[in-house]
Amino acid sequence: xxxxxxxxxxxxxxxxxxxxxxxxxxxxxxxxxxxxxxxxxxxxxxxxxxxxxxxxxxxxxxxxxxxxxxxxxxxxxxxxxxxxxxxxxxxxxxxxxxxxxxxxxxxxxxxxxxxxxxxxxxxxxxxxxxxxxxxxxxxxxxxxxxxxxxxxxxxxxxxxxxxxxxxxxxxxxxxxxxxxxxxxxxxxxxxxxxxxxxxxxxxxxxxxxxxxxxxxxxxxxxxxxxxxxxxxxxxxxxxxxxxxxxxxxxxxxxxxxxxxxxxxxxxxxxxxxxxxxxxxxxxxxxxxxxxxxxxxxxxxxxxxxxxxxxxxxxxxxxxxxxxxxxxxxxxxxxxxxxxxxxxxxxxxxxxxxxxxxxxxxxxxxxxxxxxxxxxxxxxxxxxxxxxxxxxxxxxxxxxxxxxxxxxxxxxxxxxxxxxxxxxxxxxxxxxxxxxxxxxxxxxxxxxxxxxxxxxxxxxxxxxxxxxxxxxxxxxxxxxxxxxxxxxxxxxxxxxxxxxxxxxxxxxxxxxxxxxxxxxxxxxxxx
Amino acid sequence: xxxxxxxxxxxxxxxxxxxxxxxxxxxxxxxxxxxxxxxxxxxxxxxxxxxxxxxxxxxxxxxxxxxxxxxxxxxxxxxxxxxxxxxxxxxxxxxxxxxxxxxxxxxxxxxxxxxxxxxxxxxxxxxxxxxxxxxxxxxxxxxxxxxxxxxxxxxxxxxxxxxxxxxxxxxxxxxxxxxxxxxxxxxxxxxxxxxxxxxxxxxxxxxxxxxxxxxxxxxxxxxxxxxxxxxxxxxxxxxxxxxxxxxxxxxxxxxxxxxxxxxxxxxxxxxxxxxxxxxxxxxxxxxxxxxxxxxxxxxxxxxxxxxxxxxxxxxxxxxxxxxx
Numbered sequence: 001x002x003x004x005x006x007x008x009x010x011x012x013x014x015x016x017x018x019x020x021x022x023x024x025x026x027x028x029x030x031x032x033x034x035x036x037x038x039x040x041x042x043x044x045x046x047x048x049x050x051x052x053x054x055x056x057x058x059x060x061x062x063x064x065x066x067x068x069x070x071x072x073x074x075x076x077x078x079x080x081x082x083x084x085x086x087x088x089x090x091x092x093x094x095x096x097x098x099x100x101x102x103x104x105x106x107x108x109x110x111x112x113x114x115x116x117x118x119x120x121x122x123x124x125x126x127x128x129x130x131x132x133x134x135x136x137x138x139x140x141x142x143x144x145x146x147x148x149x150x151x152x153x154x155x156x157x158x159x160x161x162x163x164x165x166x167x168x169x170x171x172x173x174x175x176x177x178x179x180x181x182x183x184x185x186x187x188x189x190x191x192x193x194x195x196x197x198x199x200x201x202x203x204x205x206x207x208x209x210x211x212x213x214x215x216x217x218x219x220x221x222x223x224x225x226x227x228x229x230x231x232x233x234x235x236x237x238x239x240x241x242x243x244x245x246x247x248x249x250x251x252x253x254x255x256x257x258x259x260x261x262x263x264x265x266x267x268x269x270x271x272x273x274x275x276x277x278x279x280x281x282x283x284x285x286x287x288x289x290x291x292x293x294x295x296x297x298x299x300x301x302x303x304x305x306x307x308x309x310x311x312x313x314x315x316x317x318x319x320x321x322x323x324x325x326x327x328x329x330x331x332x333x334x335x336x337x338x339x340x341x342x343x344x345x346x347x348x349x350x351x352x353x354x355x356x357x358x359x360x361x362x363x364x365x366x367x368x369x370x371x372x373x374x375x376x377x378x379x380x381x382x383x384x385x386x387x388x389x390x391x392x393x394x395x396x397x398x399x400x401x402x403x404x405x406x407x408x409x410x411x412x413x414x415x416x417x418x419x420x421x422x423x424x425x426x427x428x429x430x431x432x433x434x435x436x437x438x439x440x441x442x443x444x445x446x447x448x449x450x451x452x453x454x455x456x457x458x459x460x461x462x463x464x465x466x467x468x469x470x471x472x473x474x475x476x477x478x479x480x481x482x483x484x485x486x487x488x489x490x491x492x493x494x495x496x497x498x499x500x501x502x503x504x505x506x507x508x509x510x511x512x513x514x515x516x517x518x519x520x521x522x523x524x525x526x
Numbered sequence: 527x528x529x530x531x532x533x534x535x536x537x538x539x540x541x542x543x544x545x546x547x548x549x550x551x552x553x554x555x556x557x558x559x560x561x562x563x564x565x566x567x568x569x570x571x572x573x574x575x576x577x578x579x580x581x582x583x584x585x586x587x588x589x590x591x592x593x594x595x596x597x598x599x600x601x602x603x604x605x606x607x608x609x610x611x612x613x614x615x616x617x618x619x620x621x622x623x624x625x626x627x628x629x630x631x632x633x634x635x636x637x638x639x640x641x642x643x644x645x646x647x648x649x650x651x652x653x654x655x656x657x658x659x660x661x662x663x664x665x666x667x668x669x670x671x672x673x674x675x676x677x678x679x680x681x682x683x684x685x686x687x688x689x690x691x692x693x694x695x696x697x698x699x700x701x702x703x704x705x706x707x708x709x710x711x712x713x714x715x716x717x718x719x720x721x722x723x724x725x726x727x728x729x730x731x732x733x734x735x736x737x738x739x740x741x742x743x744x745x746x747x748x749x750x751x752x753x754x755x756x757x758x759x760x761x762x763x764x765x766x767x768x769x770x771x772x773x774x775x776x777x778x779x780x781x782x783x784x785x786x787x788x789x790x791x792x793x794x795x796x797x798x799x800x801x802x803x804x805x806x807x808x809x810x811x812x813x814x815x816x817x818x819x820x821x822x823x824x825x826x827x828x829x830x831x832x833x834x835x836x837x838x839x840x841x842x843x844x845x846x847x848x849x850x
Binding site: 028034040042043115117118119121122168189190191192193215217218222225226228231232366395396397398399401422425430434441444445448 | 556569576
């Protein structure tokens with residue numbers, strides 16, 4: 001009996017210590033950031049990770065909606081000036097006060113990090129920052145610039161005191177890693193772990209965990225088994241194939257949500273003779289993709305529901321435009337195009353391709369979820385309407401160069417491409433500007449327009465939208481541009497929106513983020 | 527001996543040089559690192575800036591020349607992704623890989639030789655047949671798959687050992703390693719066993735074949751006739767003679783253990799050089815790929831040299847031939 005009592009006490013003690021342990025979280029991450037320096041590498045994993053240590057002027061929630069972070073309010077005071085009022089009483093991790101000087105320092109440094117393989121110049125160029133008083137900033141541009149709040153969600157504000165003279169190595173070692181975010185930096189052992197601890201003086205919702213350890217686990221099966229074995233409490237990027245099985249496991253909590261990433265097709269619309277398209281007998285023909293009827297036929301030939309159900313295991317959403325509903329600037333009139341192979345055949349015949357033609361679909365095989373399988377499914381569907389499509393996939397390291405600049409004079413090499421686009425700014429202007437505006441190097445527009453689609457009407461509306469500060473008016477313009485460029489011109493063909501999946505131990509649930517980021521603040525205890 | 531070492535060293539330098547040419551040409555033929563590094567939302571001007579900053583706008587020959595000049599000063603270039611010296615990044619991760627390779631090698635030797643000798647001494651017994659069948663499995667099962675199965679069984683189902691990462695480290699006699707702590711040992715066991723499986727099988731087969739051959743030799747019969755104990759016959763006369771091929775293989779295999787630990791390191795998220803190189807290949811981080819391969823070549827060349835020297839110490843005939 002005494003033994004039993006001792007045992008019970010022991011068990012109770014273990015339970016209590018287990019509860020105390022729950023304040024520690026271990027995360028299995030697919031992609032490790034390449035640096036802790038928030039301005040070194042402007043890329044997904046780095047930007048996501050930095051959000052936990054550093055804050056930006058404008059916050060971006062799980063649906064990429066803006067909320068006040070280090071700035072409490074922002075508004076345009078005239079056509080070319082935005083005023084940002086900064087939050088008072090915010091403390092840096094080292095105890096000093098946050099002021100406008102830190103913002104001015106950040107803007108200067110973020111554009112001049114040595115060896116940066118992708119910099120924040122993209123969001124900062126053409127803007128002049130001016131300190132009005134200790135907690136007011138004016139940002140001036142030459143022309144009206146509506147995307148100011150969007151851009152200000154991207155740049156993480158660093159402490160001028162800690163950051164003066166600091167190099168990227170100083171951030172990696174923690175020497176200069178002083179932020180205002182909910183977590184403080186403790187240590188980074190590259191390839192092994194990153195450790196953060198709660199910041200008790202955070203200006204927003206308090207951190208839910210005393211200590212967070214991130215472990216980079218690249219391989220999908222290894223990440224899942226680490227979760228199942230209890231070596232980590234929370235993982236990101238669950239492969240779709242495993243989702244159904246994990247959902248049955250009562251000790252786990254799975255959360256999936258639509259992302260801002262559309263999987264779409266780019267079609268050669270600038271070459272009379274497209275390199276990967278021939279007649280069925282192999283002879284040269286005029287590029288059929290120049291004809292809008294052919295592009296429309298191709299879009300109607302895609303059974304989007306089947307791709308989502310079979311290839312994506314249900315973890316995706318059929319797409320009718322560039323961003324899912326709910327984002328700013330999407331059109332309310334555009335639903336996923338109906339699957340109608342008969343109509344496709346009719347359209348092909350009208351365009352003079354009743355016998356079809358031969359083409360190669362190019363795609364990556366390690367960039368998007370099930371990318372190679374999607375390309376294969378598409379090829380089968382095209383074969384049904386008489387287009388003899390073959391598939392060639394390759395690793396992303398080879399694919400993107402060839403897709404962007406593999407041909408003569410740095411032109412895109414392929415005729416028909418599978419690609420994806422995530423709207424970082426959370427607005428339809430992002431894909432419209434990059435994918436559908438005429439390729440224009442001097443203006444920095446159409447930078448990822450690999451089909452070289454070009455329509456002056458679309459260009460005009462996009463440029464007008466990019467200069468319209470009024471949010472509602474801009475949204476209407478963007479929707480209109482989408483309706484023409486995608487709905488009428490079939491400049492690109494949307495296939496589906498990717499969904500991302502996270503898995504955690506029972507008791508915690510992740511709020512899926514449309515920007516695909518894994519941020520521990522969005523993991524809530526249930 | 528000195529002339530021998532000198533000649534071999536010169537050959538090694540030549541091998542290194544040729545290797546650098548092949549590797550440099552190879553990595554520059556495929557893809558473009560810029561597309562892996564840059565934010566897709568960047569415009570054309572920013573893409574051009576990165577191409578220029580990384581020196582990718584220069585002709586490959588010029589890039590190679592810069593590489594050679596810097597390499598002679600001990601600088602193998604800066605990682606495109608991390609912005610830190612490639613050599614530093616690799617050396618940082620070296621201890622984890624060496625520790626894993628050495629631990630696997632010990633598993634292979636400590637279990638492989640006794641099992642092989644036993645199978646050689648009693649070839650018809652059931653135990654021997656089981657050992658040999660097991661070694662075939664060890665040869666033929668893919669490392670990636672075995673790794674996942676080990677994790678599923680020992681970590682997920684039984685919950686005995688951790689499935690991922692390296693454990694706590696401690697420093698003993700100036701060497702920092704995770705094998706000096708209990709947590710570290712529990713972490714290293716599964717990946718090391720996974721990596722050792724292939725080598726274990728080859729050691730078993732070599733030891734068995736050697737035993738079968740040598741047990742029939744006259745000097746073994748003579749030793750037995752002299753009335754020596756079976757233990758002495760095996761431990762001294764037999765073991766010493768089967769060791770020569772095993773030492774050769776162990777030396778060479780140690781190099782391949784390091785070079786091919788990539789798969790195991792990926793499955794077990796072991797923070798070593800192998801994981802670094804795999805990610806560098808995915809991201810086309812050319813300086814890391816080149817530096818890593820140069821280091822691996824250096825390791826192989828050095829190991830070969832050490833094997834040759836050990837060989838001559840073990841087998842006097844080699845020594846005599848070398849001297850004449």
